[in-house]
Amino acid sequence: MKSVRECKELKRRAYHIRHDMLKMCVKAGTGHVTSSSSCIELLTALYHGGIMRHDPEKPEWGGRDRLILSKGQASPALYTILSDCGYFPKKDLDKFAQAGGKFGVHLQKSVPGVEITCGSLGHGFGIAAGIALGAKMDRDLFLTFAILGDGECYEGSIWETAMFASHNRLNNLVAIVDRNHLCVTDFTENLISLEPMEDKWRSFGWDVRRINGHSFDEILDSLGGIRNRCSSDPLVIIADTVKGKGIDFMSNVPLWHGIAPGAKDAEEAYVSLSEMCEKCDNCIRKDIRR
């Protein structure tokens, strides 16, 4: 169990990151805001919660843990966190998906800290398995984390990789399924049922944990001690989340997939999001609504 103080600090950061992600997409008039919002706590915990070994000064450091964002449409979340960590200047976010910008709507490998170009689903997970296998061959100790969308789990290649990873005992591979329950047009369980997800992954030979993906307590509990795990099976965290978390009117509404709020809606979005503010006495971000 993490201390209340640690969790509060992570919540504070998550609010700032979610805010900056929204701001970036509003300015660009595009970006997958809701898909990004569902995995902010997961990414914040990985980067700021002491889970991942990484060095913003040396993005190519060989010993770094690899973060493969297989759901590449959540690039706004990752870009915002990477800039927050110091991988590149925050001002680069202002030009997201605009003329002269360095990155667009889907994930781009050329950005410092980003491992792969991704936008097409069912790719990153297999690459992550290849990296994990390469690490085993070289006896490298870094871990590979793959963030999957739940809608991505409709891709057959995901299950090709799932079988492969457990057979090859890739216990240095951690899959995190951002289970926000929504796909593009509807809830997953209305399309083709993905549940029971735990059973599916378990039957594919994975060590399965299911958590609330917005609770730092649960995220850190599930990933704490990750380097000392005894199992030879790869680990999957099924993180139940809300698509559009923090922005009430955008949450759980399929029509908000893949778009950013316009000027009028943006104001409402910031107000809604401010509910997540920790309202710290010594707030360092004067530019953010409290």
Next chain:
Amino acid sequence: MKQITQRDAFWNKIYQLALKNKDIVVVTADMGAPSLDRFRIDLPGQFINVGIAEQNAILVASGLAMTGKRAFVYAIAPFITLRCLEQIRVENSIMNIPITIVGVGAGFGYEDSGPTHHMVEDISVMRAMPNVTINSISDNVMAIYFAEASCKMTNTNYIRLDRQPSPDIYRKGHDFSTGVSRIADGKDGCIIATGRIINNAIEAAKKLNKNRGLNLKIIDIYTLPVNDKALLKEIKGVPWIVTLEENWITGGMGSAVLEALNDNAVCMPVKRMGLAFEKGYSYVYGGRNLIHKSYGIDADGIEKAVCEFL
């Protein structure tokens, strides 16, 4: 002694190289070869069978390449190119992660297996992507050369291997670095071919010499994109060109030749021979030559086409 196949020549060389270089890994989608049995037994740590899962094969190989491995992905040609085309596009073309894709069964190599196993689109499709080089192998000497060259390439390389034994065309030590080689010299015209079917061109040229007194030049284009400069040098002075391939005429090697000529403002008669869409996919059984005959790309068909063309 029984002639070994291109794939055995290729894998024998990779085996020798892998003994000395632990970064060489073979990722197979459950495809074997007599020569790979030895690899699997002697180098189990460098041999990965992903099962019949070509998409995952490309993904895992690309991930391995990201950790510095020299990954060779292997399966029957249509499955390891077309089944996982989008993986190749994103990982190897867009991201330029270098792997070697080894497809066996180019053209009608799986002669009696029907159209699912005939590989007659790969030249058109694979050459449509930047950062992907095609090496269309015509004999064992070339297979061995490109096994070695694959270990040095900085982009993705698609090795198009024949399944059946192919007669030796080149002498040991031939330099294939230009992507274009002259097999026979002549001034009356030129046949350009790729892959094992170049043997039909050789046979047709002999017939045309005997029956018509023509001295034809024969050129092998094995690397695509085409090396324009080398091609133009070779065809200088010949009055016409016939191209020949086991691929749909649309978008194939012949089209690449036309593009090279056009882009360099060279205007000359060119006849492209290959598979015409009107003929459709092949359900002809009883041997590769019968299939070739049905498309008019056997030696007799080529002879006839050249005469009509003239």
